[in-house]
Amino acid sequence: MPTLAFKRITSLWIIVVLVLFLSAISMGILMRFAQGSVSPMDPAKFYVLMTTHGVTMIGAWAAASILACNYLMARYVKVSTGLNLFALIGTGVGVALLWTSTFSGNFHAGWTFLYPLPFKAGGGWQAAAANQFLWGLMLLSIVWLIWCLGMVWQILQKYSLPQAFAWQHLSKKEPAVETPPLILITMVSLVGMIVCFITAIILLAMFFSESGWGLSGKPVLEAKLDPLLMKNLTFFFGHTVANEALYLGLAVVYELLPELGGRPKLHTSWYVSLGWNCAVLFILTAFFHHLYMDFVQPQGFQIVGQVASYLASVPSVVVTLISLAAVLYGRGFRWSLPSLMFLVGAAGWIIGGIGALIDATISNNIILHNTLWVPAHFHTYNLMGNVLFALGFFCWVADDFRGTVDPRKHGLKLVLMIIGGFGFVLMFYLGGAYSVPRRFAFYPAELTHAQLFATMGAWFALVYSLGLLLVVLNVLKKCFLVFLPQRS
């Protein structure tokens, strides 16, 4: 069971994640209002917000997923307060580097920072700001690599390597040691995370080989690295970290949903083991779909991108969706806010996945690539998927800190988030389908419908934020209470 110190560090992490989320969502709303010409913004300022918003959102929810799994892992293995404290301090320094590079240094190459853009600012920012941003990411990658390795180590203290991957379930119906789904999914997702953080470190080291290793950096007059290789590495890292975060969120759902509804725990079977082991392999190769419009990429990789993108959805649907259906089907399930968030999150995950599969089809991608269809689908499975998985965990754990349970559904808060969230992403889908480019600080006069979609999207986001705020305030209050002296 988690110790008080572990609860406190978890609580601190939740506070940090929620503050970052509220900040980043505010930036998003400002950007959509600017695109709608409701409150026009200087493009450089818009892109500062866009860069900060992207990197903060991806980081905050990846951290939330790792944190949630680590908290629940305490049910099965020994966990470390020190490791989470180390990750929190390292993350704080990393975020400070990133935010000062953007807000103070004006760095705005996007969170994808495609080579050689950080070095070709066109007067937009100095070499020092670019290096500071890259060092912020480097620090986060190193700290989170250690965080993930530490969690894998915790798992391996109790389970052997094959057991951690639940391979014993492939050959035996009832093996001597059962690997809980939480451990299996956490393990395979952490392996994916570890691979992508190592890739990020290599990628950033390649950047530093041109700009110098100092925090101030030096101007790069001639970009000599291979841009295609750098693009592949960038998307391998970015795509993988976002997807593994989502899978970690699903691990939480596997663990908590039956418990919250008064159902028996989910168990690992051969198909759960096989499905999750395959899912990781597919997700590590699906990133090629980000490079479909680079025709110089070897065609075999393009085909692999489409096939892997399709196959990645098979375990999700065949294993996870039907397992969830089996848990929920027809026997007086006890609903509460966290479990409802898990249900809506699963819906957001599946609907976002449908949008992603349409985009991952090469013949569609030619009219969807880098349009608003891209933020449409990833906001669906992040904002209405992974965020809800993590928020559901936050709501549950804020009560678990004190050993209490809140059985209420808090329907209004969730309804606001559903209407606001799905309305917000629908405006992205409409924009994407009708050729509106992503990452435009303002739209050409010919794209008048784009402004309407942007303004409507911003209003929907405000509705979402209202519901979110009501949830968050309640969670924050309970998180702060953990720091008060505890009665023995």
Added chain:
Amino acid sequence: MSPHTFILTLFLILAAIGAAFFIHLYRVSCSTEGPGLKKVGAKRLFTLVLLLAVFLILLSVTLPKSPYYRFTDVVPEKTVHVTAMQYTYMMSYDAFKPDMSDYKPPEGGVITLPAGKPVEFRVTSADVNHGFAIYNDKFELVTQTQAMPHYVNRLRWQFDKPGTYTLLCLEFCSSGHPAMRGMFTVK
């Protein structure tokens, strides 16, 4: 129905089916009596076979329509060399160096392409990654490729409708990104 409308309609239908599935799950989960989900193994197998069959059909139908395989067996009527740079497109019928030292602008200053004939764009970049997205006169995205330094992407297309086509950059290239555009005509 345009491909844009088709994609949106397809998505909305599939998303509605997905949403209906979860609403159904919620409703049956609230019932006080119920048998639970029966024949789970058979349902898994059915879903697996169905998904794999659908994906196999989709792959066989869509992959041949990928841009890499279109107009590969024809000789382009015209070839246009394109160099993207922050924040414009330089285009010519003749190849030119990235430093523009031997650049020859097209006659009249505008690239003109034949309607109904395959053409080829050879697209590269002089600085950072850019997009090369072609919009028709209704401002619908027709086709695109990326412009990457050190590489040349060859995009082949056939424009059936005469008119003015606009180029937009779809890869973020710094603060002038939304203002980057170009154009050509098809007659």
